Amino acid sequence: MPLEDPETAGIVGALLASALADRSARGLRRTPLLSAWEVRAAIPTAVWQTRIPLALRAAVDEARLARERAGEVFTSKQELALVTPDAIVQHVPMAELLGVLDLVQRALGAEARPRREASAVRVIEPAIDPDALLAAIARRASSAPPPPPRTSTPPPPRTRNVPRHDPEKTQPRIQLFPRH
Numbered sequence: 001m002p003l004e005d006p007e008t009a010g011i012v013g014a015l016l017a018s019a020l021a022d023r024s025a026r027g028l029r030r031t032p033l034l035s036a037w038e039v040r041a042a043i044p045t046a047v048w049q050t051r052i053p054l055a056l057r058a059a060v061d062e063a064r065l066a067r068e069r070a071g072e073v074f075t076s077k078q079e080l081a082l083v084t085p086d087a088i089v090q091h092v093p094m095a096e097l098l099g100v101l102d103l104v105q106r107a108l109g110a111e112a113r114p115r116r117e118a119s120a121v122r123v124i125e126p127a128i129d130p131d132a133l134l135a136a137i138a139r140r141a142s143s144a145p146p147p148p149p150r151t152s153t154p155p156p157p158r159t160r161n162v163p164r165h166d167p168e169k170t171q172p173r174i175q176l177f178p179r180h
Contacts, residue, residue, distance in 0.1 A: 009089045012097060016085035019104050033107040034100075036076035042099040043092060051092045056083050108136035 018025075019033040040048075049057070059082050064074040089097065110132035
């Protein structure tokens with residue numbers, strides 16, 4: 001699979017979005033394969049700062065300042081909500097995303113192939129072995145238990161004769177410092 005092919009970028013973007021998603025394709029809740037922090041940390045900082053467009057980085061900075069002003073924490077999850085997987089694969093060279101692909105492969109239970117380097121020319125090969133990746137996906141799909149059947153019961157009916165707070169039936173308060 002050629003790294004700089006637009007089709008490859010689309011596949012990697014979909015794979016990255018799927019690895020970060022907390023819902024399956026069927027809409028069932030699941031634990032994401034990768035956390036937003038893992039994805040963000042796997043992309044070198046210099047690459048992030050030079051390849052992600054200024055407008056996206058400014059939007060991230062504005063969102064960070066707004067949340068911090070409100071006393072809240074700004075996390076990688078909020079950062080990747082602004083800089084989406086599609087934007088990442090559009091602007092970051094595929095060779096710089098190999099670390100992220102290695103994480104996805106390990107999360108699926110497949111072993112990463114070692115990359116080979118020539119003495120004069122560096123040959124960049126994807127670390128993902130397609131056969132190992134497909135085998136890991138099949139193992140994960142077959143080992144997952146089926147979701148329990150959905151059953152819903154109506155809430156119990158409300159009654160109007162709910163006992164109210166009765167001050168005579170409660171314990172008296174102990175006064176440590178009596179008033180005079």
